[in-house]
Amino acid sequence: MDAPSATRSELLARRRRANLAVQGRDLLQDKRTALVRAFQARSTSLLQRLEELARDAAQAHRRLDRARAELGTAAVESASFAAAGRIGVRLTDSAVAGVVVVDAEHAEVRRAPGARGYETTLVDPHVDAAADAFEEEVDALLDLAALELTVRRLAEEIARTTRQVNGLEHVVIPRLRGEARRIALALDEREREEIARLKRARTQARRRTQARSRSSR
Template identity: 35%
Template sequence: MAGKTINPTRMELTRLKAKQKTALRGHKLLKDKRDGLMKQFMQEVRRTRQLRKRVEEGLAQANAAFTVASAVMSPEMLEQALMAPRLSTEVTVDQRNIMSIAVPVFHRAEQEAQPDLACYGFAQTSGELDDALQALNRVYSDLLELAQAEKTVQLLAQDIERTRRRVNALEYVVIPENQRNIRYITMKLEENERGNTTRLMKVKDMVLQDAHHYKS
């Protein structure tokens, strides 16, 4: 029996067959999209792992240099040395398309107030502070790239989940229900056809009896 009340007519059968054809085509397209998204997702995950490792190593180097600098300099001198930065950084966000998903692209634009990265004099500061600032400057671009990669992975994962739910809905709900309804209507139409054939045969037999006055 059909899963819900339907009208067993040829028009309904034609409509359901067209709907089933569309569902099957959509199911294939969504499966192809899901597979493509999974491939892209795994590539982005590998890239994110490499970037995270590089960022963690860079931050560890910068932190170690700051630790040494803070050990050989007084807190007041360290704070004064870092009070007036020479670089101002602006981050702009664009978008790129990955399989109909808009993912962010971060761009770093620097405006240099002074020709040097160091924002302090060298007389009362340590070389470790120079190393720490240079390490932070190097890792900054990797941090932006890591943020971009992690956001891309998050957006891909969300779309993969949405696509997976749609594929499952078509595969386990819509397509089987259409198949059941098509079988139900087909069975009803065949049953009606057999009933009509039987009635026609009976009518024909009655007409012959009346015309020739005989009993079959």
């Protein structure tokens, strides 16, 4: 990179850019603080709900094992095939601390026993109990998926903002301030040299005047 010209305009330009970089760093630090708050709140909620999901999943598998023990694997699988279906999911955008994230809205997962496609009078209540538990698990999983995506997006943005802050704090601002100091020193040195030159010129002029005055006597 070429050295900046040691001019008054360059000095003012470097100082102005340094001030703008400081303002940008402060704004990014404020943004990072807001992102960290949002991340902490959502990550705490995510961990809690993951723990709840783990407990619900364990209960669902216990109910499924009970149904298999009572009816046999073939009967349970037959009921599961009849209950298969689709779940509508709609993605929407929203802003969290200034960062665009994706939210997922889904159709109701849990169904009444009569809406699962099999004849309820021919199916043991253990199958309905297992179906209830797994539908609740799927419902929680869909909600958690959107929350986890948001947490990951916030974490990525925090890392990116931190890199920007560090770049301004440790590279851009010191460089601009250093250039401004070097320009100021060069200008000061140039001013001192100009003052010394003027003093020498005045001294020489005074001596010539005195010499002419003596020679004219």
